Amino acid sequence: MTEPQTANTPSVSVAPVLVRDLVKVYGKVTAVDHISFMLEPGTTVALLGGNGAGKTTTIAMLLGLVVPTSGEVRVFGADISKDRKQVAHRMNFQSPYVDLPMRLTVRQNLTVYAGLFGVANAVERIDYVAENLQITALLDRPTGKLSAGQKTRVGLAKAFLNAPELLLLDEPTASLDPDTADWIREKLRDYATRRHATLLLASHNMTEVERLADRVILLHAGRIIEDGAPSELIESYERETLEEVFLDVVRGRSSRDDAGDRLPPSLLVEETS
Amino acid sequence: MKDQALATQGADPVLLPQTGLRASARRIFALVRRYIYLLRSSGIRLIELIYWPFLQMLTWGFLQKYLATTTSQVAQAAGVLIGGVLLWDILFRTKIGFSTTFIEEMWSRNLGNLLTSPLRPFELVGALSLWSVIRLLVSMIPVAIAAYFIFGFNLLGLGLPLVAFFAVLVLTSWSLGLLSAGVILRYGLGAEELAWSLAFLLLPLCCVYYPVSVLPEWLQWVALALPPTHVFEGMRSILLHHVFDATELWRALALNAIYLVIGYLAFSYFLQSARVNGSLLQLGE
Numbered sequence: 001m002t003e004p005q006t007a008n009t010p011s012v013s014v015a016p017v018l019v020r021d022l023v024k025v026y027g028k029v030t031a032v033d034h035i036s037f038m039l040e041p042g043t044t045v046a047l048l049g050g051n052g053a054g055k056t057t058t059i060a061m062l063l064g065l066v067v068p069t070s071g072e073v074r075v076f077g078a079d080i081s082k083d084r085k086q087v088a089h090r091m092n093f094q095s096p097y098v099d100l101p102m103r104l105t106v107r108q109n110l111t112v113y114a115g116l117f118g119v120a121n122a123v124e125r126i127d128y129v130a131e132n133l134q135i136t137a138l139l140d141r142p143t144g145k146l147s148a149g150q151k152t153r154v155g156l157a158k159a160f161l162n163a164p165e166l167l168l169l170d171e172p173t174a175s176l177d178p179d180t181a182d183w184i185r186e187k188l189r190d191y192a193t194r195r196h197a198t199l200l201l202a203s204h205n206m207t208e209v210e211r212l213a214d215r216v217i218l219l220h221a222g223r224i225i226e227d228g229a230p231s232e233l234i235e236s237y238e239r240e241t242l243e244e245v246f247l248d249v250v251r252g253r254s255s256r257d258d259a260g261d262r263l264p265p266s267l268l269v270e271e272t273s
Numbered sequence: 274m275k276d277q278a279l280a281t282q283g284a285d286p287v288l289l290p291q292t293g294l295r296a297s298a299r300r301i302f303a304l305v306r307r308y309i310y311l312l313r314s315s316g317i318r319l320i321e322l323i324y325w326p327f328l329q330m331l332t333w334g335f336l337q338k339y340l341a342t343t344t345s346q347v348a349q350a351a352g353v354l355i356g357g358v359l360l361w362d363i364l365f366r367t368k369i370g371f372s373t374t375f376i377e378e379m380w381s382r383n384l385g386n387l388l389t390s391p392l393r394p395f396e397l398v399g400a401l402s403l404w405s406v407i408r409l410l411v412s413m414i415p416v417a418i419a420a421y422f423i424f425g426f427n428l429l430g431l432g433l434p435l436v437a438f439f440a441v442l443v444l445t446s447w448s449l450g451l452l453s454a455g456v457i458l459r460y461g462l463g464a465e466e467l468a469w470s471l472a473f474l475l476l477p478l479c480c481v482y483y484p485v486s487v488l489p490e491w492l493q494w495v496a497l498a499l500p501p502t503h504v505f506e507g508m509r510s511i512l513l514h515h516v517f518d519a520t521e522l523w524r525a526l527a528l529n530a531i532y533l534v535i536g537y538l539a540f541s542y543f544l545q546s547a548r549v550n551g552s553l554l555q556l557g558e
């Protein structure tokens with residue numbers, strides 16, 4: 001399922017995310033190769049793929065940080081390349097590869113971002129989000145002094161400040177211990193359900209994807225190889241786990257053919273980004 | 274483990290209007306607040322802001338004092354050197370304030386967060402500009418007061434033209450800051466040397482300590498195309514001849530308008546180029 005659905009789904013123009021025939025080329029390298037998909041409100045979707053599959057580039061294009069070579073990205077109907085300002089306050093983003101300023105305290109950082117997102121009741125909102133993410137005791141500590149798990153929770157607090165309808169997450173539990181990672185996943189699941197928010201996460205953590213995602217978009221060499229519910233993919237590949245499906249895909253085994261069959265040569269190019 | 278629901282109970286965020294001047298001002302002040310927090314977090318940064326201009330003022334002040342007892346009438350003219358150094362510091366410190374604050378965002382890997390927030394590029398530029406002036410005032414006011422008590426040089430003695438001089442120098446520094454920030458955005462922190470060296474390129478050309486007439490004729494044209502040159506010429510005219518030529522300043526302001534437009538266009542071009550090349554943010558892969 002690579003084309004946006006129109007039946008039994010919200011109007012294409014107001015879909016949280018609509019990607020049409022998206023391409024990103026860096027020099028001679030094609031990082032994202034003609035991908036299309038649509039996200040429905042209230043769903044959690046995982047972009048799954050190995051290193052260089054194009055997950056991060058796709059998320060960066062959805063955020064407006066990278067300009068597509070061709071194709072279209074619409075967020076809540078707005079062309080993100082031209083009209084990001086119309087929808088920026090309805091989305092947020094968290095990645096372990098982007099930091100909040102280390103010298104500022106957690107409260108100072110959250111106050112600054114509350115201002116940038118225009119949160120009128122910033123003090124109450126910060127206290128509330130902090131309590132929910134169990135970082136109240138950290139609020140007056142410098143962000144740079146926190147552990148990786150604490151920083152992740154602070155990053156999530158920043159991402160929840162404006163209660164975004166669309167939350168983009170790049171490797172949300174990278175470098176966390178299993179207990180903390182599990183707790184974060186529970187928070188994300190809870191948020192998506194109660195807020196009816198759309199979550200798009202890039203990950204190569206299979207447990208995370210199986211646990212969180214209603215739908216998986218499997219990328220390889222910049223292309224969408226599979227798109228469906230985790231259980232459907234597992235069934236389709238006649239495997240026990242999503243990890244086995246992933247290994248089949250990256251090693252070039254097709255889903256509905258025999259396990260030893262290979263994908264078309266065009267899909268077996270070198271990883272690109 | 275306490276487990277409340279996010280966003281649907283309690284303090285739901287009340288989002289203010291996102292468009293219009295008031296929204297832009299709010300975002301600019303939010304970012305300036307971040308820089309205030311940063312300065313407050315480090316006493317050493319605060320001391321450093323005053324330390325270098327203070328040392329420079331002392332050095333040139335004592336040189337001026339020495340020359341006053343030994344050499345020509347021009348050199349003896351009160352405040353030519355110390356006035357030059359104080360005005361040069363307005364240009365230099367504002368430029369460095371703009372550029373280093375921008376570089377700070379890259380060092381702290383915060384740019385990705387900023388550029389995915391509702392903050393717009395012109396608001397980022399607005400915040401950097403405003404903060405560079407605040408930094409300048411924190412830095413220069415104590416030094417100007419010290420110059421008065423140590424050497425008897427009163428910067429305010431330049432009178433109303435001082436306001437115009439200040440404006441010209443600050444506007445020039447913003448143009449340079451925009452250009453440096455754009456290049457750093459596009460080419461990364463490897464290009465940060467530019468932030469430091471670009472202002473120094475102007476030092477010999479802007480005739481901070483000597484008149485334009487000292488330069489070879491062809492270089493005089495280059496010097497006169499730079500707005501700060503008119504400021505330093507104007508300052509010498511006031512201190513040596515007690516004459517203020519407003520035409521020079523209008524020329525400088527007109528030149529500044531051109532350089533500011535070029536600076537902003539360059540910044541926008543490099544920002545777009547960084548988005549195209551994917552160099553704006555390495556998200557991890």
